[in-house]
Amino acid sequence: MGVDQKQAVLRLPAEQLYARELEALGAADRDSRPAGWRLSPKAVLTFLTGGKAGGVAITPKYIGNKRLVEMAIATLLTDRALMLIGEPGTAKSWLSENLTAAIHGDSSKVIQGTAGTSEEHIRYSWNYAMLLAQGPSDQAIIKSPIYRAMETGGLARFEEISRCASEVQDALISILSEKTISIPELGRELSAVRGFSIIATANTRDRGVNEMSAALKRRFNMIVLPSPSNVETEVEIVRKRVGEIAASYELKAAPPEEEFVRQVVTIFRELRSGATLDGKEKVKAPSGVISTAEAISLLTGSMALAASFGDGEIREEDLAAGLQGAIVKDEEKDRIAWKEYLENVMKKRGSAWRNLYQACSEMNA
Numbered sequence: 001m002g003v004d005q006k007q008a009v010l011r012l013p014a015e016q017l018y019a020r021e022l023e024a025l026g027a028a029d030r031d032s033r034p035a036g037w038r039l040s041p042k043a044v045l046t047f048l049t050g051g052k053a054g055g056v057a058i059t060p061k062y063i064g065n066k067r068l069v070e071m072a073i074a075t076l077l078t079d080r081a082l083m084l085i086g087e088p089g090t091a092k093s094w095l096s097e098n099l100t101a102a103i104h105g106d107s108s109k110v111i112q113g114t115a116g117t118s119e120e121h122i123r124y125s126w127n128y129a130m131l132l133a134q135g136p137s138d139q140a141i142i143k144s145p146i147y148r149a150m151e152t153g154g155l156a157r158f159e160e161i162s163r164c165a166s167e168v169q170d171a172l173i174s175i176l177s178e179k180t181i182s183i184p185e186l187g188r189e190l191s192a193v194r195g196f197s198i199i200a201t202a203n204t205r206d207r208g209v210n211e212m213s214a215a216l217k218r219r220f221n222m223i224v225l226p227s228p229s230n231v232e233t234e235v236e237i238v239r240k241r242v243g244e245i246a247a248s249y250e251l252k253a254a255p256p257e258e259e260f261v262r263q264v265v266t267i268f269r270e271l272r273s274g275a276t277l278d279g280k281e282k283v284k285a286p287s288g289v290i291s292t293a294e295a296i297s298l299l300t301g302s303m304a305l306a307a308s309f310g311d312g313e314i315r316e317e318d319l320a321a322g323l324q325g326a327i328v329k330d331e332e333k334d335r336i337a338w339k340e341y342l343e344n345v346m347k348k349r350g351s352a353w354r355n356l357y358q359a360c361s362e363m364n365a
């Protein structure tokens, strides 16, 4: 892809965003590569958790427990598929995309699970005009992402699998146990090439999810991605991702001061856990999900505000607007919970928090 085209794309897939790193890892990789893999398992781990390859610095993609990433990679070496589960915003999709980019070089074979997902989205469907004109043929087949991954020995991603109806989920069972898709209309079956696997994600806190059958769960290794274990880790994740996202949007604003990031992360952690960080005071949790991902988009949103309508420096008013939007989702209840937090916790925290407290109070009046 040329440079011009690259600039026109709103969001680059991981394999393009980190093309230089992947290339350097490939060149420096001395270990053997499993069938269908572009890199050795060790090089995939370096891509995800950071390090060096030749002279090139590899930025960490997943920040947290390295062992979880090792287990995810190891799963894909076996005939079991991988399922990443956890609360919203714990980097399930992000890890899935980057794993796929490193191992397979194409993270775009994705099925997005919804209530409307049908078996055809998982297997194949037909170009009906062609089907009517010529009858079933290879040309008339519309291949699903999973079909294409099986054909090439690659990875398919299945996002939010638990939002699909149970019968639809169960269409995966035969694919994962037999590693084939039968095409009765053509009297043949498609057998997966070595290297094929699936990385699925599922939220544990989601409305409208369907229970997964035991038979399906057995086909997957489940790995739970936790919320960041402490403030420092979460601040690091947020700072890093805000920097990357702001750069890709070319926002003309300074990245948020570390103090602002720390304040946002502190507020989010306290509201999420229902208590102040020191554990001394209870706080009411708002109705919505206030995840790390939310903190990231709040701060990139603040940068956009500061860049477009301010002097390029994030101010307390920008943060207050973002906090209000992230926390007050259900008008009545959340507004009260946020007010209580402002009065009982934030107001008492002294001078470093005073301006933010004031801006938030005005916004929530």
Ligand SMILES: Nc1ncnc2c1ncn2[C@@H]1O[C@H](COP(=O)(O)OP(=O)(O)O)[C@@H](O)[C@H]1O
Binding pocket: 061, 062, 063, 064, 086, 087, 088, 089, 090, 091, 092, 093, 094, 095, 201, 228, 237, 241, 292, 293, 296
């Ligand atoms: N532990 C983490 N390491 C790196 N990035 C993280 C981490 N946790 C959250 N993020 C960031 O949060 C954002 C949202 O993550 P996403 O994968 O969409 O969440 P999920 O699919 O679990 O709901 C991404 O930009 C991701 O980089």
Ligand SMILES: [Mg+2]
Binding pocket: 092, 093, 094, 159, 201
């Ligand atoms: Mg996701």
